[in-house]
Each structure stands twice: as C-alpha cells, then as structure tokens.
Amino acid sequence: MKKFINKIEDIVTEVIDGLVLANPEILSHVPNTKVITRKNINKNKVAVISGGGSGHEPSHGGFVGIGMLDAAVFGEVFTSPGPDRIYDGIQAVVGKPGGLLLVKNYTGDTMNFAMAEQMAKDDGYNIETVIINDDIALVNSDSTTGKRGIIGTLFVQKIAGAAAESGLDLQEVKRIAQKAVDNTASFGISLSGSTVPANGKPGFIVPDGEMEVGLGNHGEPGLRREKQKSADESAEMIMKNIDQYLNLKKGDEVALIVNGLGGTPMMELNILARKAIKILQAKEVKIFKSFVGVYITAIDMAGFSFSVIRLDDELKKFLKAKVITSSLVGIE
Amino acid sequence: MKKFINKIEDIVTEVIDGLVLANPEILSHVPNTKVITRKNINKNKVAVISGGGSGHEPSHGGFVGIGMLDAAVFGEVFTSPGPDRIYDGIQAVVGKPGGLLLVKNYTGDTMNFAMAEQMAKDDGYNIETVIINDDIALVNSDSTTGKRGIIGTLFVQKIAGAAAESGLDLQEVKRIAQKAVDNTASFGISLSGSTVPANGKPGFIVPDGEMEVGLGNHGEPGLRREKQKSADESAEMIMKNIDQYLNLKKGDEVALIVNGLGGTPMMELNILARKAIKILQAKEVKIFKSFVGVYITAIDMAGFSFSVIRLDDELKKFLKAKVITSSLVGIE
CATH class of the missing domain: 3.40.50.10440 (Dihydroxyacetone kinase; domain 1)
Incomplete structure (x- = not known):
C-alpha cells in the first residue's frame, strides 16, 4: 500500500x-x-x-x-x-x-x-x-x-x-x-476510488477513460459512470447542474470552492477553477471569493468538486470575517 | 490519463x-x-x-x-x-x-x-x-x-x-x-513517479513495497531505492540526515515544513508531522513554526519531504512577518 x-x-x-x-x-x-x-x-x-x-x-x-x-x-x-x-x-x-x-x-x-x-x-x-x-x-x-x-x-x-x-x-x-x-449546491467527479488503509486497495475501480459523476466522499457509488471529459467539459457539466439547482441570475453574488479530493493536484484544480469562474462571469454572476485547494478529501481519491453559495449581505459579512485555523486563514 | x-x-x-x-x-x-x-x-x-x-x-x-x-x-x-x-x-x-x-x-x-x-x-x-x-x-x-x-x-x-x-x-x-x-536542509521520499501530461505515464515506477529515497522534484533518480518503511521509520531516517547536516543542538530554534508532493494526502502528512515534531522535541530543539501541507508538488507524485531551517532572531522576524498570498497567509 x-x-x-x-x-x-x-x-x-x-x-x-x-x-x-x-x-x-x-x-x-x-x-x-x-x-x-x-x-x-x-x-x-x-x-x-x-x-x-x-x-x-x-x-x-x-x-x-x-x-x-x-x-x-x-x-x-x-x-x-x-x-x-x-x-x-x-x-x-x-x-x-x-x-x-x-x-x-x-x-x-x-x-x-x-x-x-x-x-x-x-x-x-x-x-x-x-x-x-x-x-x-x-x-x-x-x-x-x-x-x-x-x-x-x-x-x-x-x-x-x-x-x-x-x-x-x-x-x-x-x-x-x-x-x-x-443557498449552497455542490457536485463532484472522480477518476479513481480511494484506498481505505484497512482495506489496502481502492474501494472501487474507475476504468481508464471513464469517470464517476456525482461521487460521494467515501467511494459510495456516484450518479452514473461516463466517458472521461476534459477539464472544461467537466466544469461545464457541473456548473450547469449547480446553476439549475440554485437558479442563478445575472447580478447574483456567490462564492466558489474548487476542492481537490486528495489525489488531484493544484495544477488541475487551477485549470478547473479557470473554467468555473469564466462560466459564472459569462452569466454576469459576481464572484465574491474563490477558494481553490484541498479542503475536504476522500483520502487519495483522484477527483474534485465544485461548491457554490449564493450570498446576501449577511452571509457575505460572515464569510469574510476573520478566521484563524490551521487550514484556512483570512484577514478581514 | x-x-x-x-x-x-x-x-x-x-x-x-x-x-x-x-x-x-x-x-x-x-x-x-x-x-x-x-x-x-x-x-x-x-x-x-x-x-x-x-x-x-x-x-x-x-x-x-x-x-x-x-x-x-x-x-x-x-x-x-x-x-x-x-x-x-x-x-x-x-x-x-x-x-x-x-x-x-x-x-x-x-x-x-x-x-x-x-x-x-x-x-x-x-x-x-x-x-x-x-x-x-x-x-x-x-x-x-x-x-x-x-x-x-x-x-x-x-x-x-x-x-x-x-x-x-x-x-x-x-x-x-x-x-x-x-541554514536550511531538506530531504524527501517517494512511493511513485509523477505523470507528466505530455508523456501520459509515470516517469518511473516504484514497485509495491519499495520507496525512492532522496527523490528529486521531477522524478530524477533518488539516492537509493529501499524497502518501504513505516511513517515513523521514514520520518526518523529523514530527520537523522537533516540533524546531521545542520548539526542541531539543544536550545536551537527551527521551523519545519512537512510537504506533500501531490499524491500524498493530509492524513499521512499529519502522521509524518507528528513524528518529526516529536523527534525535534526529544532533542530539546524549539519549534518556532510548523508548516504541514502541499507547498511544492511534483504533479501527482506520492511522497513527501521535510525541510528544517535553523533560525536566529533576524530569520524569525521575517519568517513570521505578515504575508498575503493565495497559498500562504499569515497574521503577524
């Protein structure tokens, strides 16, 4: 292992x-x-x-x-x-x-x-x-x-x-x-299962060229298995689902998380973030803050998730308030 | 891929x-x-x-x-x-x-x-x-x-x-x-090569049960290949090398980085950090600040590195000074 x-x-x-x-x-x-x-x-x-x-x-x-x-x-x-x-x-x-x-x-x-x-x-x-x-x-x-x-x-x-x-x-x-x-909607995709140490092998195998859409954080089955898409196509599919769920409108203000699931490095997260932000900008949805990184993982799973929250003044105030933790630090 | x-x-x-x-x-x-x-x-x-x-x-x-x-x-x-x-x-x-x-x-x-x-x-x-x-x-x-x-x-x-x-x-x-x-010494270990996108496959293969000691950040050959060690044994080996190089003494003050190389998740980095810190504490070396996370990766390589810097008042002052970047934020 x-x-x-x-x-x-x-x-x-x-x-x-x-x-x-x-x-x-x-x-x-x-x-x-x-x-x-x-x-x-x-x-x-x-x-x-x-x-x-x-x-x-x-x-x-x-x-x-x-x-x-x-x-x-x-x-x-x-x-x-x-x-x-x-x-x-x-x-x-x-x-x-x-x-x-x-x-x-x-x-x-x-x-x-x-x-x-x-x-x-x-x-x-x-x-x-x-x-x-x-x-x-x-x-x-x-x-x-x-x-x-x-x-x-x-x-x-x-x-x-x-x-x-x-x-x-x-x-x-x-x-x-x-x-x-x-006001929050999230959606993820994985290219591999994660290896729980006690099991010593991945919880599920995603064949090369395929991806698991709508994954859970633990290797539960996703919504469906599909042919692997490019980063941009994947981002488009997810943002379409999130958009439909939140019914985002021009002028809305949101925050975005692009989260890696443990096995997907920052290089790819940046590429995915680029497309997610461009999609929101094209809709004239204002992005108050983007978080791109590794926040909630599934051990070593290759995959990512997007999360969008629609903000009002109250939520914005608390989202930007001072925070000092080991994995999230912000200055008001 | x-x-x-x-x-x-x-x-x-x-x-x-x-x-x-x-x-x-x-x-x-x-x-x-x-x-x-x-x-x-x-x-x-x-x-x-x-x-x-x-x-x-x-x-x-x-x-x-x-x-x-x-x-x-x-x-x-x-x-x-x-x-x-x-x-x-x-x-x-x-x-x-x-x-x-x-x-x-x-x-x-x-x-x-x-x-x-x-x-x-x-x-x-x-x-x-x-x-x-x-x-x-x-x-x-x-x-x-x-x-x-x-x-x-x-x-x-x-x-x-x-x-x-x-x-x-x-x-x-x-x-x-x-x-x-x-005043800085670093040393890393990997369990896998990284996959450069243009190549589509790992730059080198580490067989199961082995590890590459003294790896480069790019998949250059390491110092030697060894039987895979536990987290604690790996941490001990690295800290021994770093200690010998820096000649750390009781009362010295240092900062520590435990860095993941892309494919090794925070779960393992925390376990490695625990041992690194305990080793320094046992030597009565004071730890001014520990950084545990993903800072310099080699795409998706499974592996980690430790880095230790011996500090004086001048280095401490600048290490703790205010910083606002996308991947490192600190409040003085």
Missing part, C-alpha cells in the same frame, strides 16, 4: 497528535478523547461543533480555531464518530449560550449526532443541530437519506463559526447556518 | 489564468507573458522574483503577494522558463532599488536565470541572484550540479520577501536570503 502510515489502528490518534503538535497556538486535544478544540475555549459564546469520519483531512480538524469551529470530533476512517465521542466534544466547549452541531447528512452521522444531542439535552445543555446536505448529484434519485453533505460544509462551518464569534445567540447562529445550507 | 486537463499545450496558460481569476485581489497576469505579479506592484522596494518549471503548484504562483514574491515566472511542465520569460518578470516588477532572483539549483534554471540577469544588467537593472540548494540527499554524491533546490525554497521566498517588504536594500535582502539558504 503506497501510504506513509504506522499501525492502521493508530491512524486517527496520530492524525490528531500531528495536527495539534503542528499548531499548538491554535489547537488543543481534549485528553482521552477524539476531540480537538480551539486553544482558548470561550464558553461565553455559542459553540460550533462538527465532526465525522476521518480520511477527509484537513476537514474538520483543520477548521478549528478562531472564527470557525470550536471543536471537531474525529471518527475512525470513513466511520461516523459514536455518540459518546460527540458528547465529549459538546462537554469540552459548550457553555451557557449553547452549542450548534453541524452534521453532514449521512445515516451514521445524523443518528450519532442526534443521540449525542439528546444525551446533552438530558444533562441540561442547550443544543441545536443543522444538517448539511449540499450534494445535488442525487437530488432526483430514490436515495432515502436524501442529499449528502460534502464540500459545501466548508461554507456552513465558516459562516456559522463567524456568526457565533460575533456574539449572536444560538437561534440566530442556527438560522444563519441553515440559510447557508439552503 | 487520470487528469482533468484540456489541451496539453494549454496547461501552463490555463493554470496562470485560473490562479489569477481565483485571486484577483492578490494577483495580476502580465499580458502576453508567463509572469504573474502581485496586484499592486511596488517599484520603490527591492523586488523578489522566483520561477521555474510548472507542475509544482502551488509553487511559485501561489506565493506571489504581499510579503513574499513580487513575481513568479512559469516554465512549461518540468521545464525551466527561458531567459526571455524571466526577463519579462524582471521588467514587470524591478524598479530603482533592484531585484533579487531566487533560483532553485537545476542546470536549466541556473543557466536561464543567469542569462536573464545579464540581459537585465545590460539594460541598467540592478540584479542579484541567490541559488537555493537545500536538498541534502545528494550531498555526498558525484553530481556535478550540486545539491538541488526543493521545498526549503518556501522558507527562502518567505524570508527574502519579508525582508524586501520591510524596506531593506538589495545587498541586505540578498544577505538574508543567503543566510536562509545556508
């Missing part, structure tokens, strides 16, 4: 250790848990907590810090963290103003976060949850779980984190996070 | 376009050239210029901006830019205080930058050059070019850029850049 790891059972612990050791000014590890918090916990504001399976680095630990997440809860690779782990995260950072759980829409995550929410409420915590379901690939499928949560999660975490940092109350932070979800 | 590209001959142009379109507040493209400059060119300070073959994204275009590079010159994939292209970059940003060329030590780069320097001097520009040769893998080999320039380049660009931004004169910026070079 072409990976630099040690024991498979130590991966998550070592990822947590590495992240905190490399960013001691930003992050802390809560001892005996799979939870990372910001260095200086502030229980006098609403806490924003996210989490999920590992293998998506830098998400979510890379987005813990000032102006974004207060805590990230780590599951095993591609495995939702159990309710106890999530409750560890709640206990670490939630004070009187309460906490908002940002949960990607997968069966395991929604179930485990709901159980943790109930445990916390039973103990007197004030908790709300927003489900992130930005993946529009399966919008017309018969999947019973509904749309999955993928790279648009970054927008929701950034905006909700900034809203909480600004001192808004829990209901307001929840309302703004939900508004971010409602 | 599992890549999202369009025409092979358009790759570099499209990478440039994508980078500038995604970062209009930071970058400008000089029309009819392969040069990116910072948005607001300031010819009243020393200009810092770097460049080289493409395929190493985000380097160098991702490091153009306030407090780092004034211009980046793009060669074709894994091909040094010719002297004309480099001179375009000099003309775009160098004013009366002169310009410093930061050149990675490869035969093509050193020759082409030297020719561009001469062209500029003939036209009255004040130009100096610092050669970056941080790759200690081949330090005892019989290579006639000497040590190559690899990921330590990031330290030199950051420090020289900050020194120039602070208003120091050309000789001072050169002295500080050279001091950064002299």
